Amino acid sequence: MSSVKEIKEAKKAVAFNRESLESVLKRRFFYAPAFELYGGVSGLYDYGPPGCAFQANVVDTWRKHFILEEDMLEVDCTMLTPYEVLKTSGHVDKFSDWMCKDPKTGEIFRADHLVEEVLESRLKGDQEARGLLKNANSEAEANAEKKKRKKKVKEIKVVKLDEKVAKEYEEVLAKIDGYSGQELGELMVKYDIRNPATNGELEAPRAFNLMFETAIGPSGQLKGYLRPETAQGQFLNFNKLLEFNNGKTPFASASIGKSFRNEISPRSGLLRVREFLMAEIEHFVDPENKAHPRFDEIKNISLKFLPREVQQSGSTVPIETTIGKAVASGMIDNQTLGYFIARIYLFLIKIGVDEDRLRFRQHMANEMAHYAADCWDAELQTSYGWIECVGCADRSAYDLSVHSKKTGEKLVVRQKLETPIEVTKWEIEVNKKLFGPKFRKDAPKVEAYLTNLDQQELASKAKELKETGKITFKVAGIDGEIELDDKFLTLERKTRTEHVREFTPNVIEPSFGIGRIIYSVLEHSFWCRPEDSARAVMSFTPAVAPTKVLLVPLSNNKELQPIVSKMSKSLRKQQIPFKVDDSGVSIGKRYARNDELGTPFGITIDFDSVKDESVTLRERDSTRQVRGSLDDIIKAVKEITYDGIPWDEATKNLTPFVSQSTD
The missing domain is CATH 3.30.720.200 (Signal recognition particle alu RNA binding heterodimer, srp9/1)
Structure with a gap:
């Protein structure tokens, strides 16, 4: 494979299989259920060596893309939060999801997820039934096959839906994020949604607060919580941050750290967990001027948007338009919000998200917080459906206002008037x-x-x-x-x-769920080689790949060791993460098992290397190879990995190499 088009076609040749991906992730210890020896605890995971490195690289890219490039002020705040802080912010009263219980079995379900899964399952069964009916009536089919299909149709005929009902289901699913607890309960009654395992009736949905409660200090009298987000620490330090920034606005703070939510029904691996890494930005801006000085840099970026009007109509077909037009039309509330939506998009593409499986969905009116002016989610499509991975909201002046009112401390900007x-x-x-x-x-x-x-x-x-x-x-x-x-x-x-x-600034808040992003990138990066579907590949971008280079000596011959040592020393000096695989298996197998780890480059050291200190560089996805000196090869790896230079440009002075034995 030599062209980008050929690689794209190869990636699509073998259908995605989640079980195959999970097998690789488990076998190569990207992550695993925590406390597995004791049976595990739902919603808690441990990261293994490649998972740790991958997460660290994603966070490093995030820090450079946002904190450094946007000149943000980074803070690291405590995870333990007193009751009064979260009572003031509204989390104690409102940070809840809707749960419903089976009174006979005691089983708990999250109401919106249950409605979503049941309706999706019925729609899927309906589509299968219609497909089988169509095939069963096809004159081209053999009689024996026809009988088999007709028998199958009879078995599943009960799930075939009336077209009007099917349309209703689709409209409900399009608006699933906007329903209240009462509305979810009404949907459960209307569509007879029960416990999927026992068919038992369920209680009406009720609110369940998602925060982990704890006591601070030995007396137990100071009630607190593990933080559900990193934002509150940034708001409470506003005056210190403003002073650090010499009293100038707009400015942004940022924080990366663990947050905790006591999920009702953790599921889908890293997508819904109880402990997770967040990266959040609080951009403080004048409420009377939400223009952004760098808006012109991103205004022509075209994205897929799912505004609330489209969702309310029961559709999930996005509108494709530029950021500039979306802001000018009022679809996006202001320039600063639009600017950050574009920057979120650029970050996600940079770390390996498939652009065709990314959209921005606007919050429905009753889904959005009462104080928010506008809110959009960056959603990534996975085998679990569309997953919210980044939220970007204009939170108005709510947070600073409520904390100021509670404490009596002014959290304001003082601007001298000309x-x-x-x-x-x-x-x-x-x-x-x-x-x-x-x-x-x-x-x-x-x-x-x-x-x-x-x-x-x-x-x-x-x-x-x-x-x-x-x-x-x-x-x-x-x-x-x-x-x-x-x-x-x-x-x-x-x-x-x-x-x-004197004014209280408004806040534009991009909030990133790092675990969800990581899982989505894992799915988007995974594929199998068409010539051998057992050969899995993780096509990580070089910048976020856990290891950048695999050093592969042709054999264990002692003559090759000095070159391996010299190459290792050079890679360490350039701070390029690498591994040496000098096991006895074939080079093809060594490369194949590192393709599963997403290692973008392989360097083969052979007996010609002893003579002239030249080595072969292999690119993971295309398996193309070039040959050159140690220094030239390392220079090419560094340029591709850290400078974003394309393979063809970085290797143009190297010699193409063809081998029949390495792959």
């Missing part, structure tokens, strides 16, 4: 002489609550004070309702000249 402006707004003043005696130690809490009310809340309180002569409210940590009249405070609209504009 021209002073007159601003009329509500202001509140408290009578501190009366506050102290009335509230004693709670006085600071009450005052902080009042002074952190926003303009809309102050207007409401002013109206209440005018109409009733008092205001009533509750403050967290103080029992009962507080009642104050105009002796304790004044509420007035005042006009002032301001030289500084």
Whole structure:
């Protein structure tokens, strides 16, 4: 195979088989169930040597692509989070999925996944039935085969669906991410969805909070959780980050680390687990100006979009358009959100995602958080269907606002105005002489609550004070309702000249599930050679491949060892990861087992190498080979791996080599 087209055709020649992939991943220890000797625990996995290296390379590429290229501020925050933080952020009350239980067996299901799987299964059975009916009626078929097919049709005839029902199923599946718990329950009743194993009836869906609860400290009195995301640490450090950035906005922080979610029904390997690696960005931007200075660099990139209007119509056919047009039309809310969607796309392609199996799906109205202005998911198609791997949301000013209100600490940007402006707004003043005696130690809490009310809340309180002569409210940590009249405070609209504009920035948040991305790339990279379907290949891009080079001495002859040692020393010096395989099996077998590990290059050392210090370089996918000096070969490997130079260009000064014995 010499051309890109030939390699693409070869990759498609043998149909993808998930069992074959899983066999390779298990045998070569990319990852495995944790605690397997003790029977394992669902949703927990250990990474082996190639899996660790692959994950580290993906993270390294992510860090360079985002943190370094975008000049982001990286932080590493604690995984233990106090109750109050996650109560304020809304996770305690709202971070839930819908679960339903079989009262007889005690088995638990995640409601949306159950509905999805059952309807997909029925549709698949319907398609199979229609296909068999068509074939059974074909005059070209032999009579014996006809009888066999007709018998099979009778066996599965019960799953054949009415066309109207089949269409309904497809519409439900297109909108599956947007249903509430009540709506999921109604779907289960309407379509008679039961326990697939026992056919037993299930209870109505109810909310299940996904966070792992823990106690911080020996007393057990400080309640906490293992963090469900890395974002909160970035929000709480906003003032420090702003100061580090010399008070300038926009700017972005980033964090890479473990998060934890107590999944209802972990499944699909790395796609739904209880402990996983996240990489998250919080880009802080002026709410009045969400343009991006580098938008022109990406505006002509064309992507496949699945906007909410298309989903609501019951369709899953994406719209293909450029980022520039998507923002200009209002399909994507603003330039900064569009810019990050494009950068997400470029990152995924860089690490080996198949472009034909990537789309961006917009959140449905009732799926999106109430505070979000817009949200898109980068979804990757696998044998498990379309999988959400990256979320990119405009979270408005919600996070900084709620933490500021709770703590009384301002999380704002102060921007000096070139021209002073007159601003009329509500202001509140408290009578501190009366506050102290009335509230004693709670006085600071009450005052902080009042002074952190926003303009809309102050207007409401002013109206209440005018109409009733008092205001009533509750403050967290103080029992009962507080009642104050105009002796304790004044509420007035005042006009002032301001030289500084103070605002709470909005947040654009790209959030990456590294494990899901890794699994998707594993599927997208896996194929079998057409000439021998037992020969599996992992076509990792050189940048993320666990090992870059396999050194293969032709034999164990001692004459070859000095060249092997010299080559190894040179590769170490250039920091190119490599392995030496000097086992007694044939070179073809040695290359084949490293193709399974995704090693992009092989270097063969033979007896001509002893004479002139030349070696042969093999490319994994095409199996093409070239020959040259040690230095020239290492230079080519380095250029392809780390500089992104194509094979043909990097090897143009090397000599093509043909051998009948290596593959």
